[in-house]
Amino acid sequence: MGHPASWDALLVLSAAWQLVLGGPHNIVLILTDDQDTEIGGMTPMKKTQALIGQAGVSFTNAFTVTPLCCPSRSSILSGCYPHNHLVRNNSLEGNCSSLAWQKNQEPLAFPVYLQRQGYQTFYAGKYLNQYGHPAAGGIQHVPLGWKYWNGLVGNSRYYNYTLSVDGQEERHGHRYQDDYLTDLITNRSLEFLQKWSRPPFLMVLAPPAAHSPWTAAPGYATAYSTTKAPRDGSFNVHGKDKHWLVRQARSPMANTSIEFLDKAYRERWQTLLSVDDLVERVVGRLKALDLLASTYIFYTSDNGYHAGQFSLPIDKRQLYEFDIRVPLLVRGPGIKANQTRSEPILNIDLGPTFLDIAGLNVSQTAMDGQSFLPLLVTPAQPSAWRADFLVQYTGEGFPDGDPACPALGPGVSQCFPDCVCEDAFNNTYACVRALRPHGLQYCEFADSWAFVELYNLTADPQQLRNVAQSVDPTLLEALNQRLIKLQACAGPSCRA
Secondary structure (H helix, E strand, O other), X not given: OOOOOOHHHHHHHHHHHHXXXXXXXXXXXXEEOOOOOOOOOOOOOHHHHHHHXXXXXXXXXXXXXXXXXXXXXXXXXXXXXXXXXXXXXXXXXXXXXXHHHHHHOHHHOHHHHHHXXXXXXXXXXXXXXXXXXXXXXXXXOXXXXXXXXXXXXXXXXXXXXEEEEOOEEEEOOOXXXXXXXXXXXXXXXXXXXXXXXXXXXXXXXXXXXXXXXXXXXXXXXXXXXXXXXXXXXXXXXXXXXXXHHHHOOOOOOOHHHHHHHHHHHHHHHHHHHHHHHHHHHHHHHHHHOOOHHHEEEEEEEOOOOEEOEOXXXXXXXXXXXXXXXXXXXXXXXXXXXXXXXXXXXEHHHHHHHHHHHOOOOHHHOOOOOOOOHHHHHOOOOHHHOOOEEEEEEOOOOOOOOOOOOHHHOOOEEEEOOOOOEEEEOOOOEEEEEEOOOOOEEEEEEOOOOOOEXXXXXXXXXXXXXXXXXXXXHHHHHHHHHHHHHHHOOOHHHHHO
């Protein structure tokens, strides 16, 4: 595979731009939950597209390195691939917000570095799925690096949730004006900007949308009433040459599955309309306070999503483009408007980029990603950027079977609707995803069959045909060797 030939040149370029851009600059990260790009997930975001994307740069090849909430968010915070931060899934046993995570990774997360650089730091919304668990410090635990903390206890909800507000419990009910979480995050962010922010500041806003239970704000509860999930590409197509978990999906899908996924699809869009309002109000407040010109705003999601692709009703967790691609829009100082860039940007690159904005070099950290600040503020030679990267996932399953579908036996999970399972213990894989010189994805499963999937995305962007059995074995060997190298990388070697 092709590798960056001029990483040192990028570092020099970044340092030069620090001098040109001046500073210090503020940073706002808006991190949504389960928002895809491949099946229309950005369609409701009209204001966001205008205020961030058209005012800056849209990245068409942005990816998560692992398509599940807690491991992905851990990668964003740490700047590391999962094999280095060791968060395997959404459970406490899988290291999600565990005591080990708090001891070993939170001290190395990007807010810690920024706080040391004098940044005022503010967080509101979902953190990690097991945050606030009594066995891992409870609500009293405020992760290192955050001065103003409004962390959601547990997984995404819109009503009837608990926040840790600077380590104190704050319970919320079902009153829209006081409790709807996306709007509460918006209001507290505006309050922070108005009352407590002093440059430079870091503000992370993590609304629950578009995660289940898909509860829309009252004003948006009837939006998109006739919308259905897109029927093109791999929708309702049997993944006959894929891993057994995909092959087991009923195809064609039951009508009940299609009705369920269409309803979920509409409701996901409804919840995102409140996020679009959040973006508008935050940008408006920054402008009113004369802070917009000195603030970088990043908009992205933790992972993608699917709704009927390969007859899998709804979820994430899979290796395919619809689950690993995420939106990424950025505006800020030195960024020209109406740009589109195609370099592959990973969620592990966010932390290094934030550090770069603050004048810190990623080589001073344990992060695996690299700063894309040079790509934001000036054209860069394509050869100076990565050509491929690693995608990893560790499957989960019930040891005694899914309680809702006992006939399926042990080792599976997420079997809804209609007992179509979206995960299993051996849905554990590692992939090389290459974008040049050819679009390829090569994946190895950790199962008793050593199953392999290979896709030529240049010829087959929908990943309809697994060509692992028909290509030259020397290509498989080369991809296997690249995968081995990436799975062993740490820090600088992940950027090589």
